[in-house]
Amino acid sequence: MNFLIQPKKYKSLMADDGSRAVMEKTVDFFEDMGKTQLLDDYNKKIWYKEFVDFIGKEQIFAKLLTPKKYADGDEDCRWDTARNSEYSELLAFYGLGYWYCFQVTILGLGPIWMSPNEKAKKKAARLLKEGAIFAFGLSERTHGADIYSTETNLTPKDDGTWVANGEKYYIGNGNEAEMVSTLGKIKDGTDDYTYFVTNYQHKAYELKKNVISHQEYVSNFALHDYPITEDDILSRGPHAWDSSLNTVNIGKFNIGPASIGVAEHCFYEAITHAANRILYGMRVTDMPHVRKNFMDAWLRLVAMKLYQRRSSDYFRGASENDRRYLLYNPTSKMKVTLQAEDVINLLWDVIAAKGFEKDTYFHMAAADIRGPSKLEGTVHVNIQLIRKFMKSYFFNPAEYEPVAPDFSFNDDLFLFNQGSTKGLGKVRFHDYAPVFEANKDLPNVATFIKQIEIFKGLVEKAGPDKMQDMDPSFSLPLGEMFSIVVYGQLILEQTKLEDVEPDIINQIFDFMVRDFAGFALQIYGNHSSRDEQRLFCKEIMLIKAVADDAQYQRVWGKYVFALDGEYAMNE
Numbered sequence: 001m002n003f004l005i006q007p008k009k010y011k012s013l014m015a016d017d018g019s020r021a022v023m024e025k026t027v028d029f030f031e032d033m034g035k036t037q038l039l040d041d042y043n044k045k046i047w048y049k050e051f052v053d054f055i056g057k058e059q060i061f062a063k064l065l066t067p068k069k070y071a072d073g074d075e076d077c078r079w080d081t082a083r084n085s086e087y088s089e090l091l092a093f094y095g096l097g098y099w100y101c102f103q104v105t106i107l108g109l110g111p112i113w114m115s116p117n118e119k120a121k122k123k124a125a126r127l128l129k130e131g132a133i134f135a136f137g138l139s140e141r142t143h144g145a146d147i148y149s150t151e152t153n154l155t156p157k158d159d160g161t162w163v164a165n166g167e168k169y170y171i172g173n174g175n176e177a178e179m180v181s182t183l184g185k186i187k188d189g190t191d192d193y194t195y196f197v198t199n200y201q202h203k204a205y206e207l208k209k210n211v212i213s214h215q216e217y218v219s220n221f222a223l224h225d226y227p228i229t230e231d232d233i234l235s236r237g238p239h240a241w242d243s244s245l246n247t248v249n250i251g252k253f254n255i256g257p258a259s260i261g262v263a264e265h266c267f268y269e270a271i272t273h274a275a276n277r278i279l280y281g282m283r284v285t286d287m288p289h290v291r292k293n294f295m296d297a298w299l300r301l302v303a304m305k306l307y308q309r310r311s312s313d314y315f316r317g318a319s320e321n322d323r324r325y326l327l328y329n330p331t332s333k334m335k336v337t338l339q340a341e342d343v344i345n346l347l348w349d350v351i352a353a354k355g356f357e358k359d360t361y362f363h364m365a366a367a368d369i370r371g372p373s374k375l376e377g378t379v380h381v382n383i384q385l386i387r388k389f390m391k392s393y394f395f396n397p398a399e400y401e402p403v404a405p406d407f408s409f410n411d412d413l414f415l416f417n418q419g420s421t422k423g424l425g426k427v428r429f430h431d432y433a434p435v436f437e438a439n440k441d442l443p444n445v446a447t448f449i450k451q452i453e454i455f456k457g458l459v460e461k462a463g464p465d466k467m468q469d470m471d472p473s474f475s476l477p478l479g480e481m482f483s484i485v486v487y488g489q490l491i492l493e494q495t496k497l498e499d500v501e502p503d504i505i506n507q508i509f510d511f512m513v514r515d516f517a518g519f520a521l522q523i524y525g526n527h528s529s530r531d532e533q534r535l536f537c538k539e540i541m542l543i544k545a546v547a548d549d550a551q552y553q554r555v556w557g558k559y560v561f562a563l564d565g566e567y568a569m570n571e
Contacts, residue, residue, distance in 0.1 A: 056131020110247025174219025
């Protein structure tokens with residue numbers, strides 16, 4: 001069993017022929033393009049028009065991003081989080097730029113599908129079918145994503161229409177987006193927020209520049225008395241505000257899969273290079289430190305995939321009475337993206353100078369991999385969001401029906417009707433303990449359980465004071481420790497569903513125990529930490545993962561070293 005995607009032996013998670021065709025056609029497109037052109041386009045920063053033409057011709061985005069109601073009877077169309085996550089991983093496997101085109105189209109469609117404007121929805125569906133890409137016009141140069149400070153505005157005219165003025169920045173696809181969901185304020189005395197639609201071809205839409213040096217187009221555009229009618233208005237007032245944050249909720253979940261895809265391609269390239277290189281009279285992969293790097297990288301990748309897969313079930317099963325996804329989503333965004341960076345670092349320490357060569361996928365990935373953790377909220381923002389759920393998670397569990405794996409052909413319509421973005425403190429979670437207890441016969445899971453209990457005592461009896469809450473050097477490692485518990489819980493839930501063998505699970509929790517101790521050390525060494533907090537952290541730090549060399553070697557031989565030569569992209 002290969003846990004990593006292998007495009008030339010691709011096996012979609014989806015059961016329907018239409019979804020499998022989307023994945024297979026995408027693999028064929030990139031493999032036909034070949035690695036030489038893929039990297040040449042990247043190095044020369046060439047806009048990926050061939051890809052945009054391909055997704056239009058095959059109606060890829062139309063099938064993935066059109067809810068059934070607006071699909072004009074096309075049975076392959078639905079908005080399916082599990083399917084979109086899989087596609088995000090596959091696109092990023094070939095390059096983060098291609099994924100980014102998909103990602104910002106998702107963001108651009110968010111305010112449209114959330115809108116009561118039926119004309120705009122039907123227009124979006126028609127444009128998707130015609131091959132259009134979309135954009136999300138929220139950020140501004142001076143304020144970034146600070147919605148409160150939005151300066152773009154709509155000014156009413158006597159005939160009941162408006163004119164839009166303002167400038168947007170960091171807007172992906174802004175060079176060719178047929179519908180740009182643009183955030184502004186209405187200058188009619190209310191100062192209401194509003195989303196309205198603009199188009200890149202209109203003469204009042206000034207495309208100023210690409211703000212980054214990349215094959216992606218991340219635009220700066222300006223609106224100069226851009227005419228807006230009632231048909232162009234998507235939302236107004238609190239609905240527009242909520243549409244901003246709820247759209248980000250949707251888009252954020254696709255970032256983790258993208259990081260996974262990038263890291264998977266790098267793993268294949270690195271293991272094949274190292275396993276066939278002789279240094280100092282020995283195969284590089286026979287060197288203990290090299291073997292450890294590959295083991296850690298592979299285990300982290302598998303854990304990332306297990307977490308992401310399970311969290312998508314909670315996303316698809318979300319409702320007004322079950323908003324657990326609001327914790328699992330930022331945990332994916334923060335944890336999976338950072339783990340991908342760790343994987344690249346581990347691999348780069350092995351292949352060294354090879355990672356700079358312009359004919360490797362790795363050099364492209366190494367430049368791009370630090371991007372995902374900065375999108376849709378920085379690591380700091382997402383950790384602070386995660387921390388809002390900590391007390392409810394540990395001390396106020398609720399009863400829920402078990403959530404089954406969801407590969408149904410349904411639209412995830414709740415995502416377009418998430419409601420108010422307030423009330424996070426009221427969200428409750430099922431008890432994390434049983435799934436850990438069910439695996440306590442594995443030595444490293446049992447060790448991790450001990451760490452959790454000490455950490456829970458830290459939170460309950462020696463939690464941060466107001467100053468520590470405001471101090472990132474304290475609050476961030478605390479949030480990281482909490483996120484590892486959530487991460488471990490969903491990983492264990494998924495290992496049961498996939499029948500992952502105990503050797504792998506125990507080795508995954510080896511690095512989890514080490515990571516947990518590392519963040520405890522950060523708190524222990526913090527100047528603001530109190531003595532009672534240091535005592536809890538010291539206990540956590542002194543708990544070691546349980547070594548099992550025979551198990552380690554089994555996983556290495558059966559799963560990790562076995563990937564030597566498993567995949568190479570067509571030249």
